[in-house]
Amino acid sequence: MSDRSYYSQAFHGPFETFDLGHIDLESGYRLRGAKIAYRTIGSLSAAKDNAILFPTWYSGTSGIIEQAYVGSGRALDPGKYFIIIANQIGNGLSSSPSNTAAPFGAAGFPSISIGDDVNAQHALLTRQFGISELQLVLGGSMGAQQTYEWVVRYPDFVKRAAPIAGTARATAHNKLLVQTFIDAITSDPNWNSGSYAQSSSVHRGLSRHARAFAASGFTPKLYATEGWRGIGFTSSDDFVTAFVEAHFAPQDANNLLVMLRKWQNGDASRNTGGCLKTALSKITAKVSVLAIAEDHFFPLADIEAEQQMIATSELKKISSPWGHLALFGTDPSYNLAIDTHLNALLSA
């Protein structure tokens, strides 16, 4: 398998691609011939008033999100809603280091911001679908960062929002944690400042990155109770290797780094001169802020501190031994709680 074939519909389920043309990035660079990959489920109503947007989290694609969150009988019911899952820039399906030509491909890919993603998604919604209103924008982790950016930037566009397990502005602790993930990859001499022939040659760095991710992404309780047995793993080493390392091993190192740096710099207060309170006061959408109580990536207290600055919001706490990575949909009680909170928000 070549590195590229991983980023295909065979691996990630069906998706379509919209040509954005040239997009001007916050970094000052222009990305020419940019593309956004997206998946839609359900039908857009004639009035175009039943759309939901769900941007992807770090290293995820539209396929896992559809699998974990969308379905008949779920809150995100394609019988009612037109659900658009937007792959974030850098994830390998949308424009990314791995699919962009020199001099902007691979190590030359420009720095991307959460704001760049929201601009690309806005273009997709308005130009491809003629949508001017979203019933809901939601996302987990980096998807929550994009959700906050949406409601701060486009208050009139978004009726409801559900940022899950993420913050509007990365905290000092979060930046430090993400730096350890970056360090795990860039410390591999085969990464070679991003100039490698095959990402698989960076396998030691990717493996270290996966272990660091697994150590903080799940809770100590998950390991203590061997909660991974329920999804088919035989030991903690097997779980970390066959679940987490296997998830990252086929991914492109430069793609991951573009996303990690975007995560680390996530900051909705860029829009208001660095004042987070002012940024969050722009929100008019009804917001259900969903936090995972045991989350070590985006701790409850950090999420709650932001939630208290949003007048139209409520905080809902979900408990899971899977911690931050309950996002993946492996914990039925987490999935049930998500649907309960989203149903309440959608019917409000």
Next chain:
Amino acid sequence: MSDRSYYSQAFHGPFETFDLGHIDLESGYRLRGAKIAYRTIGSLSAAKDNAILFPTWYSGTSGIIEQAYVGSGRALDPGKYFIIIANQIGNGLSSSPSNTAAPFGAAGFPSISIGDDVNAQHALLTRQFGISELQLVLGGSMGAQQTYEWVVRYPDFVKRAAPIAGTARATAHNKLLVQTFIDAITSDPNWNSGSYAQSSSVHRGLSRHARAFAASGFTPKLYATEGWRGIGFTSSDDFVTAFVEAHFAPQDANNLLVMLRKWQNGDASRNTGGCLKTALSKITAKVSVLAIAEDHFFPLADIEAEQQMIATSELKKISSPWGHLALFGTDPSYNLAIDTHLNALLSA
């Protein structure tokens, strides 16, 4: 400054050295001319019945422990007790990669177990001081591992024990976390499988290791509340660099790795064929199990699960935004809680 000069009394305060002679390690190797460095404060009574043993934690030495835990008016009062702080093997003061001759020095240093440390300390106490009873053995983190080993191995020797923020057996999560610290160092090409001329050439790996340590060792709350301001740092980056990186930068990479691997393999149930319950049932000392509620290295639930297997124990919870690294003594309320619990234990 050479690498070695760091491991001196100039940096770590006064200590003495006891020649252990040849010691046979659990690994099967014999360490010839082994030495244990220790610090005593107070006077041994004529009856030799006022001794307290305090082994060191990971990367710590007797100096920091004396500073943080010992003093007139503290629970560990040298006016009452003869306090022996034993430097663990591998910490640079006792026998370590950095001070042992070839072929057992540097990368050739044999694997060390928590049991090897306890054997060395037992030899120190009995042969150097003629002590056959300890009023108290206590320690934090890897010091707690050694404390558990003591009370399982030498129940008649120890009247009281206070393992702080540590476990008798490393959990799967703990092993994974320690592996990320190991990975951070060994991923540096200059580490070169342990064969380097100067540990300072491994500075990139040591810096990554420090950042990973800081990301989990302190709590997100410490960063959110800028709790490091109280001890003289100006930003989270300054704190991580000037406090944590500065702590590790002068240390020898192979020394740190000997301790990390010892930590990872810490398991008092080695003494009872792998059955932890049987191991802990051997304990006759009165045990005050001290846990830090916010600890991400040794989470409360993991500590509590072991404590419930010790009939003679009580669990005491201490809360600190400093998390695991409250051990360093930077949080006055942690220090006060420690003294309260140790005073209660010592008067029992």
